[in-house]
Amino acid sequence: MKYTVKNLLILSVFVSIVYQACKKENTSADKKTDSKIAAQIAINLYKSLSGSNGGANIQNGLNAYSNINKKNSKLAVNSFYVGECGLMMDTTVSFDWSRGDSITTLTDKIKFTSLCKTASLLRGYTFDDSTTIIGKTPTFGFTRVATQHFAVYGIDLAYTQFSLNGKSSFKTSDYPLNGSKTVKYNSFSTNYILKGVKFNTGTDPKVISPNIYEGTADFSGEHVYDGGSPSYNTDKYTGTVEFLGNWKVKITYNGTAYTVDLNTGIVI
Secondary structure (H helix, E strand, O other): OOOOHHHHHHHHHHHHHHHHHHOOOOOOOOOOOHHHHHHHHHHHHHHHHHOOOOOOOHHHHHHHHHOOOHHHHHHHHHHOOOOOOOOEEEEEEEEEEEEOOEEEEEEEEEEEEEEEOOOOOEEEEEEEEEEEEEEEOOOEEEEEEEEEEEEEEEOOOOOOEEEEEEEEEEEEEEEEOOOOOOOOOEEEEEEEEEEEEEEEOOOOOOOOOOEEEEEEEEEEEEEEEOOOOOOOEEEEEEEEEEEEEOOEEEEEEOOEEEEEEOOOOEEO
């Protein structure tokens, strides 16, 4: 297929996700502690909002789908600028990628609609994205599935403050192939319902992820893993996320609250 600038931006995120997955040949499939689950829930949600798992990066405001860092913003504007009333996009992008003896396929289904307050005044956008990555190496296979269903509105006329409601999900699975003993089956999935989320994009070009200072999310999910027994172990979980601002969240899970630094993934 012909690689346009926009497609290359999607491909750059794809390569990053695949590279991280391919490094996990010694993936741990052990039962996670509550604090590790809280950290994983926080990081998966933040990656979803910042586009690290595929899809849109809300930090880019009305140009959310650019999905690249600020130093490449000219490419983002030239390839896909959403600051127009009535703009709609509904498309599917697919890539096949090989590196050495590994083969990976990405499919990204994208639907975008700009929302306007008047005929010429942009108000926000709705965004639906589903990214699926399937890969195989000689010893293990992996899948990554991320979804975003967002409605985003500008709060101020400068378009630096935004509100968001919607849903997102992320599932990662790793499994052995060809009798490999170095990888055990391990799957971690989480679904989020976001309510009253508010964030600012700021003006610092060094900041490439959103500062979410208000809002909550309900989450549910499960960890399925090979713990050595004849059948897979399954741990299910539900709880809430409260955004505290300054890249921190409070995860309440299993009767305990954990504060997580979103930049490091560390429970503090």
